[in-house]
Amino acid sequence: MLNNAIIRSGADAIDDKQVEWVSVMENPVENFVRENEFVLTTGIGCFGNKDELMKFVEDVYNSGASVLAIATGRHVFDIPEEIIEFAEKSRFIILEIPWELRFADLVHEIMGHLLINRNKAINRPKEIQEQLIQIILEGRTLQSITDYIEREIGKHILIADEKGEVVSGTADRAVVFSMWNKRVDSVAALEESHHPKYSDVRKIEERNQLLYQFTIKSNGKPKGNFFILTSVDESLSKQDITIAEQATVATALWFSRDSAVVEAEGRMQNEFLLSLVIGENMSPEHIQAHADLFKYNLEVPYVCIIGCPENLGSLIQQQQGRSYSRKTDLEYMNSYIKDGIFYAADSIGRRLLYAFKNDIIIIFLETSATATADTVNQFLDLVERRFIHLLPGVLFSWGVGKRVEGKDNFKSSYQKAKAALEMGRGEFGTGRRTHFDDTQLSSLLLNLAINEEVKQIALSVLSPLINYDDGKGMDLIKTFAIYRANSGNVSKTARELNLHRQSLLYRLRKIETLTGKSLVNPDDLFLLEFAVKLWSTDAITSTK
Template sequence: MGLVVREVLELPIFNTSTVKAGEVCVDESKIEWVSVMEAPVENFVRKNEFVLTTGIGCKNDPEALTTFVQDVVQSGASVLAFATGRYIYDLPESILTIASEAKLIILDIPWEVRFGDIVAMIMGKITADKQDEREQAEIVRQQLVNCVLSDKGLQDIAQVLYKHVQLSVCLTDQYLFIRGSQFFSEQWLEPFQSGLEGQRIIDQDDQLVVAHPVYYLLEAYHIENQIIYRLPIINNHKTQGYLFVHATTTSQLSWFVMNVLEHALTACALYFVKENAIELTEVRLKDNFILQLAKQKKTLDSKLIAKADLLGYDLMRDYVCLVGDIHYQGSIKQYENDRPENSSLQSQNYAIQKEITYAGKLFEVKTMTTFDDGNVITFLEAPADHYMEIANQFLDKVERRLSALLKGIVMSWGIAAPSQEKTPFYSSYQKAKIALDIGIEREGHGTRTLYEDTKVDRLLMTFAQQPDVYRVVQQTLNDLLVYDQKRQTDLVHTFEVYSQFKGNVSQTARALNLHRQSLLHRLKNIETLTNLSLDNADDSFLLELSVRLWKLKQLNTRERDQ
């Protein structure tokens, strides 16, 4: 594309004109503008220009004429046309030699041919050519957009792009993973993937390229003695990917090529919008399916198995259920790495899900993950005979990577073995959730609790449901609980730590960071409020049992409310 000198010289107005130098270039040199110029040239002439002159400033001055021609050569003009017959009659051979060596076309125009007519005809030719370019660019735009609308991929866009610009091209996502390319070496991408910081390569004389809006997004890099141009694919003010182009010179980036690249960026942005929407829909479908699987009593029948298969899940495998509680020590640091901007998941959840998926691939096991009310629910493929080994190795990897991404995060886990019941996923989720809550109540955050290891707690939880039993608990702890609430103290916790250290005052004081006398004062208050003696084995047992039953009752009430 683009108007070449021969097409201009074929205009009728040049029938009486003669090419004096640079004739070999008439099929290559392009015309993009026309102007009338006399000395001095300075910076008034730009690249690929058709320059008309009378030479009035160089009359009878060969040195001035030489300087004038050299300045036009320096500007990058394609044609220098002299109107001979008044100020200049014969063009010196020295001038023609300079022009020929510089590939500047010298044209001799009879004096009687008017510059106004020449300018009008050339501008008409340029306008017609630009119109052809615009029409061709519009055809390309439609082809590129149709690639997206007809469910074709970025590779198809790359093929259409190469067909019209004849330059090696590559399309990547935001992580520089190649999604489509044509005759583009992967080695040219390696410096970018390593974090290359390059610089623009600007041809200051290439005014046409500079004038195009896309130019201001264009970055150029020297890679392996090649010039690689990069354009960001932007959607909603976020970079979704990149368009790479290999060109040997900036002259290859014509107005038409820049137009096509602009249309390609639009098509690619549209493609990523569509891809993100599909991905988001898929994520939501999967998320809802797994959540229903965990929280609803769904029988494992052929219908459920078929639905799971459509989402890429295999329910016929054995799955251990892991329910995790997300807790932070100090302030929450949000996950700041690149992520799909259109995702409905919070950045924190995206980070956790990403690491769970990564660990699943690392251990070559299937995973299904969703989130519910601050908890992460994961079904992890693991055989029933050694599920704990796999679960612990899996969680070790997840927590190690999460601790580096989310500063201050503390994960607590409840773990339930693969279930053989009719509603296996609901059953294992309920067990894992109970194990998680008991573990946090018993030992605080940062624990892993196996459902099988909560037999005593579950027995006590059942025991606590008996009205007569709970009346005894209330009678025993009522004054103590009221005192804690009024005085904003924590005598119940003090007793728990005291019991944990089997009545050892020194160890309890160190654990609570209290002076020995302060601890003894608290223990005396506990005895007074409960009317029990901590030195009496039966009284101490009753108080410990009452505290555990009360806490389990509170836990069971919260579970029922949820």
């Protein structure tokens, strides 16, 4: 219908203009023309007055219209050059259309095209949503989602996880994070559209660039950030925002699926390693199949290290001010602990097997025949330095077992590491590293403490004293320990315990009565002293 129309100005702006509506307008314009309109006029309100027509054109332009089409031949015969010059300078499109062209036909045609475009705009996000779901169902990578969205909106994207690490996208990460880290002063929510979804979108402008940020959420919790980087001249349209929202949801689904897979594999790895350390009866074929699945090499030498976070509960309460559940919070912190441990192992080029049980972490670190202690200390130094950033203020106690080779010896190294941990905490306090081979006496006691028969003998001797102490609060074990430390001197022992001599003698007789052992019989005395020393290492505990 516009074959006979003449473009009088703004020809170079045609590709940049967008038409959202069409209207017929005569003077005065006032506020009846809105942005991106295709305006039709006969110029009848200007009465052939060039100045009036000029003002009319300026008002239409200032209203944000995309095109002004003037029907010439009745009220306007020629468009004045001054108006053409103004429009050309302003990159405003003016069409000269023949008087014979009926406005009703032109409005009908334009509205038909707008309706077609509107339907396409409505269907396009739906088609994109279906394609994103298909990508997820096919198990494709996150980069597949990023590539697809970048093609659809023609912008660069960057996706970061909740730890701020980039996982996908082609946008310049240095620019993205530089703008995002300065967001406090320049960030603005996209509220001008009054669209409920846009309240979750933030826009940052810096120099000639725009950064859009969408929060990736799963189960109501932030899982990362979805960034779109573009120039100021190419800001996102409403449709681009809608598509980006859908991509953010798809990314959250991908994170959830990937997280579920990782968690399932992590649980299987955890259960397998725990089965090894408790000595569960598994066939060699079963062990090897699982080792192959998890890419574990069980033939290289490992040393077991057990760690226990001592003050995690109080730190969480201080920082978050909420009730504390040791099990729940340790599980939540496990990912940070695991990251720090694997980072340290990678830094020294060692393989590492990792498990988590109740309130302790279990590590099997690859070592060598000649440098076990040095390797372990170097590794734990790196771990603790890493924890300063990941878990500031958390105090760990460590127990280190002996080097083992072969899948049949994992239980032995674990037992020695656990015994070393308990002995170290009991003898030296928390926040220390205790190696199984630290001292000859400790090594002897710990070696004996991991023997079940020895444990039972010691407990059979001490159980009467433990049970009596629980009821009376007399601490007979401590009394005996100080009595032996003073070489059986009653006076010194009474002074140290701040007891009357007769009270101490009563306690000593009670020890003999409860245990059935005589404090003057060398064999009985040896057995009592051995059981108390073993108990003092915390390597054995009472089992009522």
